[in-house]
Amino acid sequence: xxxxxxxxxxxxxxxxxxxxxxxxxxxxxxxxxxxxxxxxxxxxxxxxxxxxxxxxxxxxxxxxxxxxxxxxxxxxxxxxxxxxxxxxxxxxxxxxxxxxxxxxxxxxxxxxxxxxxxxxxxxxxxxxxxxxxxxxxxxxxxxxxxxxxxxxxxxxxxxxxx
Amino acid sequence: xxxxxxxxxxxxxxxxxxxxxxxxxxxxxxxxxxxxxxxxxxxxxxxxxxxxxxxxxxxxxxxxxxxxxxxxxxxxxxxxxxxxxxxxxxxxxxxxxxxxxxxxxxxxxxxxxxxxxxxxxxxxxxxxxxxxxxxxxxxxxxxxxxxxxxxxxxxxxxxxxxxxxxxxxxxxxxxxxxxxxxxxxxxxxxxxxxxxxxxxxxxxxxxxxxxxxxxxxxxxxxxxxxxxxxxxxxxxxxxxxxxxxxxxxxxxxxxxxxxxxxxxxxxxxxxxxxxxxxxxxxxxxxxxxxxxxxxxxxxxxxxxxxxxxxxxxxxxxxxxxxxxxxxxxxxxxxxxxxxxxxxxxxxxxxxxxxxxxxxxxxxxxxxxxxxxxxxxxxxxxxxxxxxxxxxxxxxxxxxxxxxxxxxxxxxxxxxxxxxxxxxxxxxxxxxxxxxxxxxxxxxxxxxxxxxxxxxxxxxxxxxxxxxxxxxxxxxxxxxxxxxxxxx
Numbered sequence: 001x002x003x004x005x006x007x008x009x010x011x012x013x014x015x016x017x018x019x020x021x022x023x024x025x026x027x028x029x030x031x032x033x034x035x036x037x038x039x040x041x042x043x044x045x046x047x048x049x050x051x052x053x054x055x056x057x058x059x060x061x062x063x064x065x066x067x068x069x070x071x072x073x074x075x076x077x078x079x080x081x082x083x084x085x086x087x088x089x090x091x092x093x094x095x096x097x098x099x100x101x102x103x104x105x106x107x108x109x110x111x112x113x114x115x116x117x118x119x120x121x122x123x124x125x126x127x128x129x130x131x132x133x134x135x136x137x138x139x140x141x142x143x144x145x146x147x148x149x150x151x152x153x154x155x156x157x158x159x160x161x162x
Numbered sequence: 163x164x165x166x167x168x169x170x171x172x173x174x175x176x177x178x179x180x181x182x183x184x185x186x187x188x189x190x191x192x193x194x195x196x197x198x199x200x201x202x203x204x205x206x207x208x209x210x211x212x213x214x215x216x217x218x219x220x221x222x223x224x225x226x227x228x229x230x231x232x233x234x235x236x237x238x239x240x241x242x243x244x245x246x247x248x249x250x251x252x253x254x255x256x257x258x259x260x261x262x263x264x265x266x267x268x269x270x271x272x273x274x275x276x277x278x279x280x281x282x283x284x285x286x287x288x289x290x291x292x293x294x295x296x297x298x299x300x301x302x303x304x305x306x307x308x309x310x311x312x313x314x315x316x317x318x319x320x321x322x323x324x325x326x327x328x329x330x331x332x333x334x335x336x337x338x339x340x341x342x343x344x345x346x347x348x349x350x351x352x353x354x355x356x357x358x359x360x361x362x363x364x365x366x367x368x369x370x371x372x373x374x375x376x377x378x379x380x381x382x383x384x385x386x387x388x389x390x391x392x393x394x395x396x397x398x399x400x401x402x403x404x405x406x407x408x409x410x411x412x413x414x415x416x417x418x419x420x421x422x423x424x425x426x427x428x429x430x431x432x433x434x435x436x437x438x439x440x441x442x443x444x445x446x447x448x449x450x451x452x453x454x455x456x457x458x459x460x461x462x463x464x465x466x467x468x469x470x471x472x473x474x475x476x477x478x479x480x481x482x483x484x485x486x487x488x489x490x491x492x493x494x495x496x497x498x499x500x501x502x503x504x505x506x507x508x509x510x511x512x513x514x515x516x517x518x519x520x521x522x523x524x525x526x527x528x529x530x531x532x533x534x535x536x537x538x539x540x541x542x543x544x545x546x547x548x549x550x551x552x553x554x555x556x557x558x559x560x561x562x563x564x565x566x567x568x569x570x571x572x573x574x575x576x577x578x579x580x581x582x583x584x585x586x587x588x589x590x591x592x593x594x595x596x597x598x599x600x601x602x603x604x605x606x607x608x609x610x611x612x613x614x615x616x617x618x619x620x621x622x623x624x625x626x627x628x629x630x631x632x633x634x635x636x637x638x639x640x641x642x643x644x645x646x647x648x649x
Contacts, residue, residue: 017234054286054323055323055327105316108316109317130218
């Protein structure tokens with residue numbers, strides 16, 4: 001069994017039981033199957049969690065690139081794929097931190113610049129407990145899925161160049 | 163019942179300041195302040211959402227699904243809900259006494275949860291305020307500022323939390339959505355390799371946790387006038403207590419003390435909680451206000467969590483943490499400490515206790531055992547309690563003859579602390595905001611009091627695109643006068 005660190009890490013967060021918050025986990029689940037089919041899964045570590053936390057900074061160690069996937073509220077539809085930067089804005093709660101905060105924690109505890117990071121944010125509409133995906137989110141999921149596949153293909157050609 | 167500063171006489175004539183953590187799902191957890199023309203605070207309220215929709219989500223489900231499903235309630239303490247639900251379902255399946263392996267594996271999971279949550283709370287959320295002061299430059303009042311002045315602090319915080327997460331992963335089977343605890347026991351024990359993986363770091367973790375207690379204590383000793391009075395109010399307190407009066411975060415019976423430290427009730431079985439606790443509904447908050455039945459709504463409210471637990475027990479069953487507990491009790495001077503910031507000190511004592519307990523459990527051969535399940539006479543109703551990181555967590559279910567859940571009731575730590583948190587921010591408002599122009603630094607004092615409790619915002623979801631905090635100052639006409647936002 002190989003213990004080498006995969007060059008790319010993809011962190012998806014969301015609660016599968018809360019409506020459109022499932023967008024991240026659903027994309028990650030679909031991606032896992034696709035990477036296997038494409039025989040490129042060894043290049044990617046896929047990490048799912050309810051929400052981002054400080055220890056995810058450790059998951060960035062030794063990577064050539066990182067992608068955060070999350071649902072968005074009142075964010076541009078259908079999705080945005082943007083560059084992530086360290087962000088030290090203080091929070092009011094321990095309950096979640098942003099991708100930028102994860103990158104900032106990396107900078108402090110690991111040292112140096114974090115790996116190039118991108119954020120795939122898919123707009124959601126409803127987040128009630130026990131709900132499934134909304135119709136709008138389901139449509140956006142398909143569009144975001146195409147972008148996610150392309151992102152992964154590009155990474156293999158030009159790491160960190162997305 | 164209303165309290166001083168809970169309800170203003172003429173709110174229509176007052177300015178409104180809202181400290182508004184924009185919730186992603188279930189409405190808002192926010193603070194509103196009504197201020198008159200002389201900047202005098204006339205009304206302060208903390209509004210926090212309840213677990214709305216939970217009963218609908220869980221009713222009609224097979225009981226054995228519940229310990230897994232309840233993890234979807236909260237992304238920061240899924241293990242606490244997982245274990246509380248499992249304990250309730252133990253009663254349903256008649257497993258009133260788990261096998262030694264099952265109980266010890268569950269305890270290992272729980273101490274991992276306590277450790278990771280307390281580490282996150284202290285090192286990431288609160289230490290910037292504590293180290294740099296509440297009025298410091300907002301750009302410094304964050305983890306980067308801490309790391310610059312105390313470079314090891316931030317790194318240790320992450321690694322202690324990571325260790326706790328690893329204990330959870332190994333006992334629950336997965337990093338999230340774990341299934342380790344099931345009604346009647348657990349579905350796995352530890353392998354020798356898993357035990358050794360945790361053992362190699364646990365002594366370092368215990369040492370770091372001990373130093374964290376000392377850091378919290380030094381902060382108090384640096385400025386006792388402020389630390390001993392900030393957000394202070396006197397109240398009763400409650401927690402589970404072990405059979406010999408010791409701290410027990412996993413099991414036990416309910417004990418309550420009054421504000422002077424005199425035991426008010428003791429030895430109350432978990433199943434009898436409803437005989438001693440009632441909940442009041444107030445029109446301005448979704449969250450209920452629990453109180454001790456015998457004392458009534460006006461005088462019966464209480465606080466839970468580390469500050470309550472450390473002072474409610476007679477001892478802590480791990481030597482280093484118990485020594486720190488005694489130091490804390492001595493510092494308090496023989497009467498209970500009620501200052502909000504003392505939560506941090508006691509939280510670190512509990513984190514040390516969790517680390518010591520993990521160390522001891524890793525040396526216990528029972529965690530490698532294979533006798534995982536217990537059975538007994540089936541029951542139709544079960545109550546499961548646990549001392550979650552923020553305080554006492556109650557899960558109560560009824561299950562019909564078809565194995566389907568027909569009733570569930572939750573009282574979470576944040577609900578127990580509802581009145582206490584309101585009192586804390588009212589004290590801070592009276593002391594720091596009264597008659598002064600509202601600034602970001604002053605409003606941060608309110609947030610510091612809230613952070614001491616770290617209320618659960620029912621946020622087992624996360625969505626980008628919302629700023630975490632918006633502060634609005636509005637005039638009596640509702641017009642926006644000033645806004646402070648963090649993005």
